[in-house]
Structure formats: structure tokens, C-alpha cells
Amino acid sequence: MNVLIVLVPVSLVLAITGLLTFLWTLKSEQYDDLDGDAWRILVEDETISPPDTTTTDQSDAA
Known part of the structure; x- marks a missing residue:
């Protein structure tokens, strides 16, 4: 108790x-706006640039 x-x-x-x-x-x-976020996920945005694909080789730095 x-x-x-x-x-x-x-x-x-x-x-x-x-509470x-x-x-x-x-x-x-x-x-x-409950439907706005759901639709924003589905719509492709043209202003987003593709990720940078250049990589640096860090194995020589060690």
C-alpha cells in the first residue's frame, strides 16, 4: 500500500x-491539415537535386 x-x-x-x-x-x-502531409509525400518535387555521387578515397589518409 x-x-x-x-x-x-x-x-x-x-x-x-x-493532457x-x-x-x-x-x-x-x-x-x-491531415491530408496535406500525405499528399506531399506522393508528389515529386522538381527542385530537389540528386545526391552527390562523388566519393573521396579515405584509405590513403591513414
Whole structure:
């Protein structure tokens, strides 16, 4: 029963922290555009340059 003296306040603090975090995400409009991110993944962006394929041989540096 002595464990409850610690567990109940810890669980209340975690629950309040989770609730405040959720309310903060609502206030900062995190859930307004749910489809936008999904479509942005599928659309190819033409401005992205291909990765640099030149490599340096570092075996001689040792």
C-alpha cells in the first residue's frame, strides 16, 4: 500500500502532462491539415537535386 503513495501522484502528473501537451497541439493547429502531409509525400518535387555521387578515397589518409 505504501507504493500507492508514490504511484498515484506520478500517474496524475503524467496524465496532466499528456493532457496539456494535447491541448498545446490543438492550440498550435497541428491537426488542421491531415491530408496535406500525405499528399506531399506522393508528389515529386522538381527542385530537389540528386545526391552527390562523388566519393573521396579515405584509405590513403591513414
